[in-house]
Amino acid sequence: MELTTAQVQVLFVALAVGGLVATVLVWPRLSGRSWRSVAGRVGVLVADQTLLLLAIAVVINAYFGFFGSWGDLLGTNAADAPAITAGSAGTAAGGAGLVRVLGSRPVEVTKPKAGLPAGRLEQVTIAGVRTGLSSSAYVYLPPQYFEAKYAGRRFPVILGLTGYPGDAENLVTRLDMPTLTATSILTHEIGPTVLVLMRPTVAPPRDTECVDVPGGPQVETYFTSDVPRAVAAAFRVGTGAANWGVLGESTGGYCALKLTMRHPEAFSAAVSLSGYFHAPVDVTTGNLFGGNRRLQDENDLMWRLANLPAPPVSVLVASSRQGESDYLATTEFLAAVKAPMRASSLILPSGGHNFATWNRELPQALPWLAQQLHAPAQAPSRPTSEQETKSLARESPRRPRPGRRSLAHKVAKRRTP
Numbered sequence: 001m002e003l004t005t006a007q008v009q010v011l012f013v014a015l016a017v018g019g020l021v022a023t024v025l026v027w028p029r030l031s032g033r034s035w036r037s038v039a040g041r042v043g044v045l046v047a048d049q050t051l052l053l054l055a056i057a058v059v060i061n062a063y064f065g066f067f068g069s070w071g072d073l074l075g076t077n078a079a080d081a082p083a084i085t086a087g088s089a090g091t092a093a094g095g096a097g098l099v100r101v102l103g104s105r106p107v108e109v110t111k112p113k114a115g116l117p118a119g120r121l122e123q124v125t126i127a128g129v130r131t132g133l134s135s136s137a138y139v140y141l142p143p144q145y146f147e148a149k150y151a152g153r154r155f156p157v158i159l160g161l162t163g164y165p166g167d168a169e170n171l172v173t174r175l176d177m178p179t180l181t182a183t184s185i186l187t188h189e190i191g192p193t194v195l196v197l198m199r200p201t202v203a204p205p206r207d208t209e210c211v212d213v214p215g216g217p218q219v220e221t222y223f224t225s226d227v228p229r230a231v232a233a234a235f236r237v238g239t240g241a242a243n244w245g246v247l248g249e250s251t252g253g254y255c256a257l258k259l260t261m262r263h264p265e266a267f268s269a270a271v272s273l274s275g276y277f278h279a280p281v282d283v284t285t286g287n288l289f290g291g292n293r294r295l296q297d298e299n300d301l302m303w304r305l306a307n308l309p310a311p312p313v314s315v316l317v318a319s320s321r322q323g324e325s326d327y328l329a330t331t332e333f334l335a336a337v338k339a340p341m342r343a344s345s346l347i348l349p350s351g352g353h354n355f356a357t358w359n360r361e362l363p364q365a366l367p368w369l370a371q372q373l374h375a376p377a378q379a380p381s382r383p384t385s386e387q388e389t390k391s392l393a394r395e396s397p398r399r400p401r402p403g404r405r406s407l408a409h410k411v412a413k414r415r416t417p
Contacts, residue, residue: 002322002350003070009059016055019048061352098230099139100125107140107178109186117143118182121172124234126198128226131218135202138168139235140178140195142185150192154236156243156373157194158366159227159267163250164207164284166199174355175249180366190370194237196227200248200255206286209279210255211299214290224259224266238376245269245369249358254279257301257315261341264311269372271316271365273358276326277301277333302329302336310341314372317343318361320351344368 001007023044030040103123109116122139144150158181160171171177177195184190200210203217212220223246232239244267246256253275260270278300281288289296297303315337319330330345337343346364351357 003058003061009055012051012055012058016048016051019051023048098127098129098226099234100127102136107182109179109182111183112187116186117146118186119143119145119178121178126196126227126230128222129229130226131222133202133217133219133222133226135198135222136168138172138178138195138197139231140181140197141235142182142192142194144185144192145194145236154238154243154376155192155194156370156375157196157228157231157237157245158369158373159223159244159246159256160195160197161246161248161252161255162199163248163252165201165204166252168197168199170355171197175358175362177362177366180362181370184367184370189367191375193370193373194231194235196231198227200252205284207251207284209251209285209288209299210258211279211288211295213286213288214292214295216286220259220262223255224263228266238374240374240376241265241268242374243268243376245271245373247271247273247366247369248275249273250275250353253317254301257317258299260313260315261301261304261311262298264313267313268374269314269316269369271318271369273318273361273365274324274326274353275317277329278303302333305333305336305338310338312340314342315344316346316365316368318346318348318365320348320357322350323352323357325353 001011026044027041030037030044101122101124104120107118107121108114109118119140119142122141124137124139125134126137127134142155144153145155160177162168162170177197181190181193181195185192200219200223201207202219202222206217208217208219210219210223212218228239228244231237237243241264246259246267247270248254248256250273253272254277255275256270257272257275257277260267279285279288279296289299297307317330317333319327321327324330327347330347334343334345346361346368348357348360351360
């Protein structure tokens with residue numbers, strides 16, 4: 001019996017109830033004052049409390065999906081994720097001072113060789129001109145950012161988002177995204193890429209679900225306009241949608257998909273790890289839509305796929321057949337995608353709504369996203385003709401080192417009708 005099944009929940013609840021019944025039956029026999037009676041009473045109470053706590057833990061885990069299987073709980077699941085399934089394609093300026101650096105440290109790697117220059121991690125705050133919002137973040141700069149031959153080069157960017165309430169540091173310490181990115185760059189799996197790591201909770205403690213709340217915080221505008229402009233003003237990064245992608249887990253996964261689908265002028269690709277497809281409304285969110293049904297519908301990704309033209313973006317959704325409550329919704333989302341939007345999937349046999357599962361998915365999901373982005377053209381060092389300027393403006397897809405096959409070549413392709 002797997003960890004999240006009803007049978008396991010019933011079993012643990014039955015054990016807890018049985019322990020209480022057994023206590024009532026044996027308690028009279030333990031009423032003496034001898035050390036054996038005292039030890040027996042203590043043992044019975046400890047056993048009852050343990051069974052009760054285990055029953056509560058199993059029920060809560062099944063509800064929230066923290067661990068999807070015994071292997072997930074015990075850490076014995078295979079570390080490698082299955083191949084990404086590609087498909088679901090049809091036929092068819094910010095200003096100075098917006099980013100404040102609070103600290104900086106080098107990123108260390110063990111592969112392909114320990115001690116190699118692997119870039120730096122900047123701890124910053126990012127202020128928004130349009131929204132007035134401000135949030136802490138981490139910015140990873142690849143080693144090439146500091147090399148002389150890249151001095152005139154701008155870099156593509158991945159915006160990483162946590163779940164709610166989230167802590168951007170978890171993307172560094174729990175998911176180790178800077179090290180994973182640095183390793184992928186040094187092994188030539190991806191080109192040099194900048195990371196901007198944040199949490200979606202930029203108006204704490206409110207869970208805004210990355211919505212421009214009527215009369216409230218304009219979080220969607222902050223992430224789609226303020227953040228790209230501020231980062232581009234402070235670092236040598238691209239400014240076009242082809243240069244920017246979003247990756248998130250849980251609430252961050254929903255935000256990644258929504259921001260990309262609603263704003264293809266800002267982002268060209270997204271990855272959702274255990275994300276959902278419409279914004280919940282509860283005590284943590286408050287009234288997100290101000291009674292505006294149209295706004296609520298437009299933030300429902302399934303409604304968008306059914307009622308609006310598909311955006312020209314690429315997305316990857318990751319889930320687990322066992323242990324994730326969003327698996328069925330994920331398959332429905334994939335089936336609803338139509339051209340020119342493209343959707344790929346990464347489905348684990350089992351896995352919960354937790355960092356252990358996301359750590360199994362990231363080694364494929366992050367390079368996939370990086371390979372969807374384009375490296376901006378190098379800034380010209382001299383005046384150019386109109387024809388040369390147009391040529392420089394064209395951004396070509398990033399390709400792995402010759403002789404290596406990209407993820408796009410490793411997956412089986414399928415088309416939608």
